[in-house]
Amino acid sequence: MKIARLLALGCVMAVALPAAHASAQRVSRLTGEQLGSLCTKPTGTGICDAYISGVADAGALDHLFERNAEKDTKDVAAFCIAPAAATADIRGKVVGWMKDHRDGLSRPAGEVVFTALHETYPCGGSK
Secondary structure, eight states: OHHHHHHHHHHHHHHHSOHHHHTTSOOOSOBHHHHHHHHTSGGGHHHHHHHHHHHHHHHHHHHHHHHHHSOOTTOOOSOOOOTTOOHHHHHHHHHHHHHHTGGGTTSBHHHHHHHHHHHHSOTTSOO
16 A cells, blocks of 8 residues: 555656656656557567566565565555466456556556556455
8 A cells, every 4th residue: 555655646746746846756758558559569569568567576576675674564565466477467457457447548657557457456366
């Protein structure tokens, strides 16, 4: 939940602050819509898989860092993807989520993928 709250806070701050402050933290200019287009083309699946894997790795490693650095054993991961999950299956779930949430695809691709992973792979196995 800590990651989700930080992501939400970051989004609010990005909207509320002037453009000069928003550029202080680099966020890819690739939108969810652009990534979705790549992910559905046979020639783009490698790039799509790499992008999704990067977001998934960043989320998992951030969680490990938080638990280890702050000794916070109650810190909950933003999403829980089984180690054996196939990359193509993860891509399929993210693309499916994007198709169901077209209204938010103008947001940065990383935010879209993070949200898709969070909602598609909840911790505790409820989906």
